Amino acid sequence: MGSPARRSAGAVTLLGLLVLLGVAYVARRPSDVAPFAPQPAPSSPRALALPGSPAAPAHDTAPPVMASDSEGALARLREAQLRLANYRAFAQYPPGSRPAAEHPDQLNPRASVVRTLPLVAGARAHDEVNVQLGQDRRELVGDEIARLWIRCEDSLGKPLPCVVDNAEIKSDPGTGGAPLGPFPVTFSDEGRDGDERAQDGTKTALVQPMALGLSRYHGMLRVQIRVRLGRDLGTPFFDLLYTGSPPARFTGRVRESIVDGSLQLALGIQVIRAGRYFVVGRVDDTQGKAVAYLEWSGELALGEGSVPLDVFGKLIRDQRPTLPLFLRDVEGYLFFEDTTPDRAHMPRLAGVVHKTAVYSLSEFSSAEWDSEQKRRYLDEFEKDVQKASGEVASATGTAQP
Amino acid sequence: MLFTHAVEKVLLGSLFSLCLVFGATETAHAANYTLWIHGRNPGATTQAGNYADFSYWGPASVSAGVNKKAVNWDGVGRIADQNFRIRDALDCFCTGPNWCYIAVHSAGDLHIGYALAQYGRTARPKKNATPNASGVCGNSDGTTQIGWNIKSVYVASGAAGGSELADLGRWAVSDTLSIDLVTTTARAMYNHNTTQGVTFFRYAGAAGTLYSALLPGQDDEAVSYHSTGGVAGTAGGSYCNPGDWFCSDLNTGTAACEDGASKWSYHTLALRDDAEAYNHYSAGSWLGIIGPVRSAIVSVAK
Known part of the structure; x- marks a missing residue:
């Protein structure tokens, strides 16, 4: 136990600490609440490539592994600047109204989906034989028809005389519910029933789930194929998402x-x-x-x-x-x-x-999109740039411009 | 004396309380978190909802970014069925004043992409970052916000473009996730360009040998460059490191591939494995392509 005087001094010291903490706390709150005043980027940022642009240099995009404090600080600054630049570019327009160039793979929904896989027979993949699988759609609704085709090729794209031994369609076991099918599917190379050219090596089938009595089904359908080339037998498949009743x-x-x-x-x-x-x-x-x-x-x-x-x-x-x-x-x-x-x-x-x-x-208005979400992001990312720039200055002992 | 003693006790108590309040308020006001979302995991070794269980990745004692959290799911279920686990974590740690760095591996890429594209514009309840045993946090102030607070996403061997191993039926039928990993299905699952403006840094490994006859171009033994490199399109393709005359170069950054194929927007290739040094697997020790992602996260996620 100390003397009363020492205890009083202790109490005064504690009181002082409390006041200091209180001041510090109050002083911090405004910056948590008020929007962060945007600061210019600490170092003149290089022209950071916009997402999807054709020629962004790699060093502008990688948060590299650091070897020292200054390198770490620089990497954090670079990433913070990139993150901010990307978000600024994004947030010019609302999420639901985007430049077409930003969605290059979404612009042609009617384009066929084509995969090329090796012919795998048992555990062995053919180096020289590929199976090309094409479908004109992935999703079907109601009475819509999907056109599927299969073609065997060598490594130079020359057709090979493979045979479709069997093909059938059934419901996907992962979808749940009682299994449906299998129903036979016929692939032919006769220049009819969806096949564009007779005897060109491309075998085609038309699949209409409604015609198979699947009009009440909703889920994935798998078309499983047994394709044979000589003694080798492969088992590729197509998946279709079917909605019977829209x-x-x-x-x-x-x-x-x-x-x-x-x-x-x-x-x-x-x-x-x-x-x-x-x-x-x-x-x-x-x-x-x-x-x-x-x-x-x-x-x-x-x-x-x-x-x-x-x-x-x-x-x-x-x-x-x-x-x-x-x-x-x-x-x-x-x-x-x-x-x-x-x-x-x-x-x-x-x-x-x-x-x-x-x-x-x-x-039309030339104003940028605005929202609480956008301001929240920009505030945070601008803070990150400012903080990282301070770290760079500390680590390198140089003032940032 | 008694008065002074009482004052001292009150002050000490107040100071302690204030420190607690101050500390808690600081946490509530602004904390950064690092969320690790794992990939396909047929061993089902992780505890879904337990944010401290890093068994998929490696020792939990290893540094892996500020306030690291393991976002576990069942590892074999369909993306749509399991995505609530990811959204629970995002709601927990990435709302209100809190911000997140996200690291994902393999099918974890599908999970974060799906969450952002399908739910990234929805109203999210602000949470208190204190999860229950199921991984769900309590509400903070009862308000909501649009989308989550995400700084960046770091993708180790991302499978958002699917894997030909699924196309070729190399994974068990009982593992229903493999249906989602079919290349055409993974690519049609959501619009991969819709990241809500969040930048994805992609890390693509090329040390694969075992399945090189099945996987087109360069691979890491599970996923090819077309997916790990973020190449857009409705199906996969053959992409390689520079120097292969018979295979299109996968360019770094946001640059299109040699054959003109573009990358998903807001995705940038941070690491192309020119030395063929990184495979797909953590090996229970933060290894493979997860290694450089962890290093970057440690440096950046403060």
Whole structure:
């Protein structure tokens, strides 16, 4: 036990500490609450390549392994700058209205899907024999028909005379429910029933699940094939996602208007099953240039309604399209959380769906997208750049410009 | 004296409480976390919902980024069925004032990509970063936010583009995840360009030999460069390190491949394994392509 005087001194010291802590705490709060004032990047950042751009130097993209504090600090700064630059580029436009160039593999949903695999017989893969598997679609709805083809080739692409011994379609065991099938599938090279050219080595089949009595099925269907080349037997397969009864249908009607400086294309939709939907569409200009990739997701109630696909004003201004614009290849599905299959497709609207009026570019807003999410991200990423820049200055003993 | 003593006790108590409150408030105000999402795991060795169980990766004592958390799932189920485990973790640690660095391996790439594309624009409940035994955290203030707070994603041997080993039926039928890993299925599962503006740093290994006859181009014994390198398209392709005349170069960064094929947007190839030094597997010790990802995370995720 100390003397009263010492205890009093201790109490005063503690009181002082409390005051200091309180001051420190209060002093910190504003920076946690108030938006961080954006600071210029500490070192003049190099022209950081935008995502998807064709020629970003590798050193601008890698957070490398560090050997020293200064290298570590530099790497953190470089990554923080890249992260900020990427996000700034992204956040010019809203998530649902994107430049077409950002979605290169989503622009042609009607393009065939083609895989090339080695012919695997037992445990042995043929070095010189490939099996090309093509399908004109992955998803089918209602009475739609999928065209599938198979072709054996040597390493130079020359067709080889393989034979389809057997092919059958059945429900995917991973989907659950009672197994359906198998039903036989016929591949032929006769220049008919979907086969483009007779005796060219490409064997084709048409698959229509509804015709097989699967109209109530929803899930993956697997077309399993036994293909033989000489004594070698391979077992490739195709997977198709089938929705027997679509949850909604597009009416085909599109109402266009300018809303808040953006072009809104409201798609008519007849909803049979309420829930959370995803709808996507592509926009080209009158010269065929891909302009925008549009996506909407949200809840839809039963009955007739509409889905707004927005072509963001600044996106139109920046892309400088030749108007009118054309909305094409619209697709949609009802999304199910935490279950497989996680979606029930709607019949797509293939090709051009809507031609817009001709507008002057000045009718559209040049303002960037804004949202709480965007400000949250930019605040944090700007803080990261500032912090990393301070670390570089400390580690290298140099003041950052 | 008694008064002074009482004051001292009160002050000491207050100081202690304030320190606790201050510390807790600091944690509640701004903490960074590093989430590790594993890949296919037919051994089912991890405990789903236990964020301290790093058994998939290696010793938990190894540094792996600030406030590291292991995001475990069953390792064999379909992506859509198991993705709630990933969203639980993202809600827990990457909402409110908290931010996350995400590291993924193999099919963990599909999980984070799927979460961002399918749920990244939904309202997320802000959580308190204190999980229960199932890996679910309590609500913090009852409010929501759009999307999660993610700084970057680091992808070790990403299988978001699928693997031909699934196309060729090399994995057990009972392992239903293999259905999702078919190249065309993995690539159609969600729009891989939709990362909500979050940058994916991809690390692609090339030390594969065992399945080189089955996997096109360069591979790490489980996944080919077309997937690990983030090459866009509806199916896989053959991509290699520079120098192979019969195979298109997989270029680093965001640059398109030699044959013109582009990468998924916001994905950048941070490491191409020119020395063919990294395979797919952690070997229970943070090895293979996971090694350089861990090193980068340790340096960056502070």
